[in-house]
Amino acid sequence: MTSDWQGFFKLIEAKNQFIVTCHVHPDGDAIGSLLAVGFLLKKLGKNVELVCSEGVPTVYTFLEGSELIKKERGPSLLPEVLIAVDCAERERCALAEEIWGIPGLIVINIDHHITNTGFGNLNIVDSQAAATGEVLLRLFKEAGIALEQGVATALYTAVATDTGFFRYSNTSSFTLELAATLVKEYGVEPAKVAEQVHEQKSxxxxxxxxxxxxxxxxxxxxxxxxxxxxxxxxxxxxxxxxxxxxxxxxxxxxxxxxxxxxxxxxxxxxxxxxxxxxxxxxxxxxxxxxxxxxxxxxxxxxxxxxxxxxxxxxxxxxxxxxxxx
Ligand SMILES: [Mn+2]
CATH class of the missing domain: 3.10.310.30 (Diaminopimelate Epimerase; Chain A, domain 1)
Known part of the structure; x- marks a missing residue:
């Protein structure tokens, strides 16, 4: 595991313009993690755009803030930092190709895929983590950052969907502890998330x-x-x-x-x-x-x-x- 959180916060402190993206064909972990990073950056007073070229799958539109995720970046913000969540490689990022040509763009890669190529200038990749949401939850916990119910629900959804609602072999005691914390301290409602994800099918x-x-x-x-x-x-x-x-x-x-x-x-x-x-x-x-x-x-x-x-x-x-x- 590489976990350079000090480097992460130092970098974030020094910059103001951020763009955050996830992988193409986004799943619950991609969208949940995207929202969580957006929450963190806004809390730190940064300018931030959340971009996913395919938009948000209908099933995840119940997540608070999902309406802020745009299909393409706006013309006004020139990003200094690009944060990619849940992307194993640069080519999987749900962004127009031209982004990579922005001079001086710093790339932060936050992920949990064992096949991650380390494409960022800063890579925070933990292949032991059940979800990128779990990597982020650890960050919020270690940095002592309090969550709001909306972002806590996004992170719970990220972890729940990537673990098949805590059924797959990537579900560790740590995963369950984190989920319990979200329920206990931030009022996440597991039944509501399960209903939104599994019982609203077309x-x-x-x-x-x-x-x-x-x-x-x-x-x-x-x-x-x-x-x-x-x-x-x-x-x-x-x-x-x-x-x-x-x-x-x-x-x-x-x-x-x-x-x-x-x-x-x-x-x-x-x-x-x-x-x-x-x-x-x-x-x-x-x-x-x-x-x-x-x-x-x-x-x-x-x-x-x-x-x-x-x-x-x-x-x-x-x-x-x-x-x-
Ligand atoms: Mn994932």
């Missing part, structure tokens, strides 16, 4: 899930399960990108299955793979083989080619991976 997303489940297959000796989500299904049941994020978990949840994969056709010949695994397999390594990355239990990559060919190629690779073990 009709289309459930119908789409039905279509995707019909493609479910199991192979490689029962250790791998996969599903396909193609453009035809998406045209039939249009949903936001974020609404299909949890589909892969159904493949992973089958008895005996160690790896679950969702093949999602983003457009013709561009297939995004979501990998999920049980304790036995580090899927970040499998995703990395195809140029992607992520965590041991949840990773992603994008391949080019027709869906059927990509599925065949990947399954052949996974079968080879098991044979070599």
């Amino acid at each position: 009709f289309n997303s459930i119908r789409l899930l039905g279509e995707v489940l019909c493609t479910l297959k199991v192979g490689v000796g029962g250790k791998v399960a996969w599903m396909v989500l193609d453009q035809e299904m998406l045209n039939k049941y249009p949903v936001e990108n974020e609404e299909t994020e949890s589909f892969v978990n159904y493949a992973r949840s089958i008895e005996g299955v160690e790896i679950g994969i969702l093949f999602k056709e983003l457009r013709a010949n561009e297939i995004k793979l979501s990998w999920r695994s049980s304790v036995n397999v580090d899927v970040s390594k499998l995703a990395a083989y195809f140029g992607g990355g992520g965590h041991a239990r949840a990773a992603g990559c994008t391949l080019n080619g027709p869906v059927k060919k990509v599925v065949d190629d990947v399954l052949r690779f996974v079968a080879g991976f098991y044979e070599a073990r």
